[in-house]
Amino acid sequence: MGRSPCCDKAKVKRGPWSQEEDAILRSFVERFGNAGNWIALPHKAGLKRCGKSCRLRWLNYLRPALRHGGFTDEEDSLILSLYGEMGSKWSVIASKLPGRTDNDVKNYWNTKLKKRYTATTREAAPPPPPTGGDDVIAAAEDSPSQGAAQPAPPPTPPALVNLDTTSCLDTVDDNDELLHKSEQLYAELMGLIDQQSSATTTTGESAAAVAAATTSSWWSSSGTSPTASSDGSSLWPVDVHDAVPLSESGGGGSRSNSSLFFDAHAFGASFQHMLGSASLDDVMLTQELLYL
DNA sequence: AAGACAATCAACCGCCAGTAT
DNA sequence: TATACTGGCGGTTGATTGTCT
Numbered sequence: 001m002g003r004s005p006c007c008d009k010a011k012v013k014r015g016p017w018s019q020e021e022d023a024i025l026r027s028f029v030e031r032f033g034n035a036g037n038w039i040a041l042p043h044k045a046g047l048k049r050c051g052k053s054c055r056l057r058w059l060n061y062l063r064p065a066l067r068h069g070g071f072t073d074e075e076d077s078l079i080l081s082l083y084g085e086m087g088s089k090w091s092v093i094a095s096k097l098p099g100r101t102d103n104d105v106k107n108y109w110n111t112k113l114k115k116r117y118t119a120t121t122r123e124a125a126p127p128p129p130p131t132g133g134d135d136v137i138a139a140a141e142d143s144p145s146q147g148a149a150q151p152a153p154p155p156t157p158p159a160l161v162n163l164d165t166t167s168c169l170d171t172v173d174d175n176d177e178l179l180h181k182s183e184q185l186y187a188e189l190m191g192l193i194d195q196q197s198s199a200t201t202t203t204g205e206s207a208a209a210v211a212a213a214t215t216s217s218w219w220s221s222s223g224t225s226p227t228a229s230s231d232g233s234s235l236w237p238v239d240v241h242d243a244v245p246l247s248e249s250g251g252g253g254s255r256s257n258s259s260l261f262f263d264a265h266a267f268g269a270s271f272q273h274m275l276g277s278a279s280l281d282d283v284m285l286t287q288e289l290l291y292l
Numbered sequence: 293a294a295g296a297c298a299a300t301c302a303a304c305c306g307c308c309a310g311t312a313t
Numbered sequence: 314t315a316t317a318c319t320g321g322c323g324g325t326t327g328a329t330t331g332t333c334t
Binding site (some may be wrong): 052053057 | 299300301302303304305
């Protein structure tokens with residue numbers, strides 16, 4: 001019996017991730033972990049992506065404490081050594097290199113180290129001696145060539161809260177609890193918006209884009225999703241800006257929650273995603289109460 | 293300046309192992 | 314025990330970027 005695909009490829013978005021999608025995925029995973037199931041995560045988060053794609057994006061790009069590029073000589077040596085020992089066990093090799101992903105190591109090997117390794121073996125020279133993995137790892141971690149001002153990041157796992165959304169969100173069965181959960185989510189979303197806004201307004205990113213990015217999960221259910229331009233960047237649909245106008249006071253300063261207004265239907269649909277069993281009508285009613 | 297080619301790397305594909313039912 | 318499902322892995326692809334002619 002053949003396996004069923006993990007997702008309907010005709011219905012999921014493929015290709016490069018937009019900043020908005022990254023923002024949605026990051027905020028969701030940082031709050032809920034993978035919600036116990038990567039396959040179901042895109043639906044809960046309001047992403048039109050395959051669950052596997054979400055997992056890969058998180059692990060290889062969005063996860064905290066990742067380092068990209070700039071492999072040190074010590075890391076080169078370690079990779080060469082470990083490859084000589086175990087071959088293409090990229091996940092194992094990557095686990096010895098703090099902040100590196102198996103995909104990074106694999107790419108680096110295929111583009112750089114493979115040639116060096118081939119040349120070395122062709123000269124009949126043995127691969128770098130496996131002189132005690134831990135010592136080599138320590139040497140890699142203490143590498144000064146990564147930049148004097150950049151201490152080796154600790155190999156800390158992502159601080160995820162594996163919140164059981166099945167019990168937390170999917171079993172909301174009365175309006176009071178629904179309202180309570182909605183208020184919690186609303187407050188957290190607003191906090192996230194303000195946090196991202198204050199963090200990025202100094203970099204010149206428009207506050208509207210920040211707010212829209214943070215709330216972009218609402219587009220997916222309201223049919224107003226950003227579209228990718230030919231160069232891969234995202235284009236902001238006009239109605240998104242209309243749905244997320246900044247306050248009249250605006251200006252990148254501090255904003256009160258009430259100074260942001262959202263498309264109620266899109267917001268409600270997003271809550272429906274999060275709350276699972278709640279009907280859209282219930283969620284919309286909650287939205288109306290929240291806006292009062 | 294423009295086209296060809298090479299290098300890079302994010303993302304996808306398909307398989308396998310572990311686990312739940 | 315059999316089956317279905319999910320997570321994880323390694324291999325590969327293809328778009329983008331950089332370099333060379």
